[in-house]
Amino acid sequence: MPPKAIGPYRVLETLGSGGAGTVYRALDRRSNDEVALKLLSTGPSLDDRAARRLVREFETLADLSHPNVVKVFEAGVHEGWPYLAMELIEGLTLRHYLDVSLGGGPPTPPPRGPLSIRRTEDDDFGSVDGPDEDPDDDSAVDDDDGTFGLNAFAEEAPSEDLASFHGGAGDDSDSDDVPVDPRREPARKASPTARPGATPPRMADLNRPERMGRLKDALLQVCEALAYIHGHGLVHRDLKPSNIMVDDDRQVRLMDFGLAKFLADDAGITADGKLVGTYRYMAPEQILGEPLDGRSDLYSLGVILYELMSGRPPFDAKTPHELWRQVLETEAPPLLALNLHGDPQLARVAHRLIRKEPDDRFQTAEEVYEALSE
Numbered sequence: 001m002p003p004k005a006i007g008p009y010r011v012l013e014t015l016g017s018g019g020a021g022t023v024y025r026a027l028d029r030r031s032n033d034e035v036a037l038k039l040l041s042t043g044p045s046l047d048d049r050a051a052r053r054l055v056r057e058f059e060t061l062a063d064l065s066h067p068n069v070v071k072v073f074e075a076g077v078h079e080g081w082p083y084l085a086m087e088l089i090e091g092l093t094l095r096h097y098l099d100v101s102l103g104g105g106p107p108t109p110p111p112r113g114p115l116s117i118r119r120t121e122d123d124d125f126g127s128v129d130g131p132d133e134d135p136d137d138d139s140a141v142d143d144d145d146g147t148f149g150l151n152a153f154a155e156e157a158p159s160e161d162l163a164s165f166h167g168g169a170g171d172d173s174d175s176d177d178v179p180v181d182p183r184r185e186p187a188r189k190a191s192p193t194a195r196p197g198a199t200p201p202r203m204a205d206l207n208r209p210e211r212m213g214r215l216k217d218a219l220l221q222v223c224e225a226l227a228y229i230h231g232h233g234l235v236h237r238d239l240k241p242s243n244i245m246v247d248d249d250r251q252v253r254l255m256d257f258g259l260a261k262f263l264a265d266d267a268g269i270t271a272d273g274k275l276v277g278t279y280r281y282m283a284p285e286q287i288l289g290e291p292l293d294g295r296s297d298l299y300s301l302g303v304i305l306y307e308l309m310s311g312r313p314p315f316d317a318k319t320p321h322e323l324w325r326q327v328l329e330t331e332a333p334p335l336l337a338l339n340l341h342g343d344p345q346l347a348r349v350a351h352r353l354i355r356k357e358p359d360d361r362f363q364t365a366e367e368v369y370e371a372l373s374e
C-alpha cells in the first residue's frame with residue numbers, strides 16, 4: 001500500500017519502482033500541481049546532517065533548467081526517508097519507447113516539427129510508417145538467424161552489494177575499504193535479467209527506419225542534456241535506458257540525475273559498501289572506482305546505443321565478475337557482425353564511445369551530437 005501522503009504531497013498512484021525507491025504520481029497540496037515523487041528506500045540514514053546535505057545537493061539541481069533534463073522541484077524527508085519531487089513526465093522510458101518485442105513498440109507518434117535542438121538539413125529520420133513487417137510474426141529464432149535472446153533488453157538491478165562478491169558471510173576480507181575489485185570471485189550470480197514472456201524481435205524490426213529515426217532523434221536530445229550537465233561540471237553516473245524518458249511529444253528527459261552522487265562517495269560507493277550505478281552501463285574507470293568525468297557518461301551512452309542497435313549489450317555475462325573482466329579486458333564484438341544491416345555510422349559512434357580509455361572516446365557530448373548527425 002502506498003503512503004497516503006508524503007510531506008506536502010498527496011499520493012495518487014504508484015508509477016513504478018527501481019533499485020533506489022518508488023515513484024508516485026502525487027499532488028502538491030500547496031499548488032494543486034501534479035508531480036512525480038520519488039521516495040528513496042536506500043541511502044544514508046537521514047540524521048540531521050544527511051538531511052541538510054540532501055536539501056543542499058538538490059537545491060543545486062533545482063537551479064538547473066534544460067528542456068531535456070527532468071525538472072527537480074524540491075527534496076525533503078518523509079519518516080526518515082528522503083524524497084524528491086520532480087516534473088511528471090507522461091511518456092515512456094527509452095527502453096519501452098524503442099522496444100520492438102512488444103509487437104512493434106508504442107503507437108507511432110504523429111510527425112512533429114523540428115526539435116528545439118540543432119539538427120543538420122540532411123538528417124534522415126525515415127518514413128513514419130516504416131516498411132511492412134508482419135506484427136504477428138513472433139517466431140522465436142536464435143541469434144544466428146538475426147534475432148536476439150530474451151534478456152537482451154533487460155537491465156540488472158543496480159547497487160549490488162559488494163560484500164556478496166567477496167565470498168559471502170564467512171568472508172572477513174577487507175570488503176569495507178575495497179571499492180570494486182573485479183579480480184575477486186563473486187559469491188552469487190547477478191540478478192536474473194530475462195523478462196518473462198518477451199518475444200525476441202527480429203533484426204529487421206530493430207532496423208526499421210521509423211525505429212532508427214526515433215532512436216537517433218532521442219539520442220541527439222540525450223546529447224543535448226549531457227552537454228548541458230557536463231557544462232555545469234556535473235556527471236550523471238547512472239545513465240541507462242530506464243533513466244531516459246520520452247514524452248508524448250517525443251521530447252526526451254534525462255532522469256535520476258544527481259541521485260548516484262547523493263547515494264555514494266566520490267568513488268561511487270555507498271556508506272554500506274554498495275556500488276551505485278548499473279553494471280552493464282558502467283565505464284571501466286567507474287568499475288575501478290577511479291575519478292569520473294563526462295566521458296564516463298559517454299561510455300554509458302555507447303552501451304545504450306550498441307544495445308539498442310544490436311539487441312544485446314556489448315558485454316554480456318552471467319556474473320558481475322565476468323562482466324567486469326570483459327569490460328576491462330576484452331573488445332566488444334563488432335556491432336555490424338551482430339546486426340548485418342545496422343547503420344554503419346551509428347555503429348562507428350557506438351564503438352568509439354565504448355573505448356576503454358576515456359582519451360580514446362569522443363571527448364564531449366557535442367562531438368557525439370555532431371557524429372550522430374552525419
Ligand SMILES: Nc1ncnc2c1ncn2[C@@H]1O[C@H](COP(=O)(O)OP(=O)(O)OP(=O)(O)O)[C@@H](O)[C@H]1O
Nearest residue numbers: 015016017018019020021023036087088089158242
Ligand atoms: N518524473 C517521472 N514522471 C513519470 N514517471 C516517472 C518519473 N520518474 C520515474 N517514473 C516512472 O517510475 C518508474 C520507476 O522509476 P525509478 O527511477 O524508481 O526506477 P528506474 O529508473 O527504473 O530504476 P533505478 O532507480 O534502479 O535507476 C520508471 O520506470 C518510470 O516509469
